Amino acid sequence: MRIALFVTCLNDALFPQAGIATVTVLERLGHTVAFPAAQSCCGQMHANTGYAAPARQLERLTEDAFAGQDAIVSPSGSCVAHLRAHTALPVYELSELLVDVLGVTDVGATFPHRVTYHPTCHGLRMLRLGDRPTALLRAVRGLDLVDLPEPEQCCGFGGTFALKNAAVSGAMLADKCASAASTGAEYLAAADNSCLAHIGGGLARHPGAPKPIHYAEILAATGGIRE
Template sequence: MRIALFITCLNDAMFPKAGIATVTLLERLGHQVHFPQEQTCCGQMHANSGYAVAARQLEQLTSSVFGGADAIVSPSGSCVAHLRAHTALPVYELSELLVDVLGVTEVGARFAHRVTYHPTCHGLRLLRLGDKPLRLLRAVEGLELVELPDADQCCGFGGTFALKNSGVSGAMLDDKCANAAETGAEYLAAADNSCLAHIGGGLARRPGAPKPIHYAEILAS
């Protein structure tokens, strides 16, 4: 199977560890991962802001760049949801590729920490990932997974929503961070670094609160 990595522009610019972890994990499982150098933004940000023409150009570019892949994996549920809705690419969020395509839940990881998991909105509601990320985390040696209260509630990020509706966004963030702190976890994991950046900003202001981490980094450990 020819697997290609779509890193996403946010991860490439700010959170490269998620992409590195994804490749490390898949290579450990015996797969080669192709990284097209020509990849750029998928167009999600433009579409969400009403720039339909620019979004379509980026969608078409992404389709061209990744056209030869049997499977495209990305450590970003929101970008996967956008590409799945606007292209015919065989694109998968990491847990989908592992569980549904490769048939793997035990990835040989070890992470001796207490972890809670936030299911991001795109992964939960658009991709319907269900318990796939949780199944992968439960199989990690040494990891203690604790339930996040009101886990299905949005963290308040929502891209430009956090900027245009900062008061509401901040209130939602406070609730999410309070619930995360209540778990006593050392880390809060999620499948989208955009949400983790937002939640991480709130958690950083709470002494002893969990640290944000992309769950791919746990699976690659």
């Protein structure tokens, strides 16, 4: 199977460890992962702010960059949801590829820490990832997965929503951070670094609160540390 990584512009610029972790997991399972150098933004940001024509152009460029791949994997549920809605690419969020396509839940990871999981809005409502990410986390050796109270509640990020509606976003963030802190977890995991950045900013103001981490980084770990 020809698998290619769509790292997304946010991960490429700010959180490259999520993309590296995605490749690490797949290579551990015996797969070769291509990285088309022509990839760029998928157009989600443009579409969300009403710039339909530039968004369409970026979608077409993405289709061209990944032409011929059997599966395209990305550590970003929101970008996967956008590409799935606007292109014909065989694109998968990491947990979908691992569980549904490759038939794997145990990826050989070890992460001896207490972890809680936040199902981001795109993963919960658009991709309907369900228990795929948590099934993968439960198979990680040494990991203690604890439930997040009111997991379906949005963290308040929503892209430009956090900028245009700062007061509402901040209130939603405070609720999410309180829920995360109540778990006693060391880490809060999720499938989108955009949401993790937002939540992480709130948690950073509370000593002892969970640290944000992309769940792909946990799956890539073999001794409790990020590879």
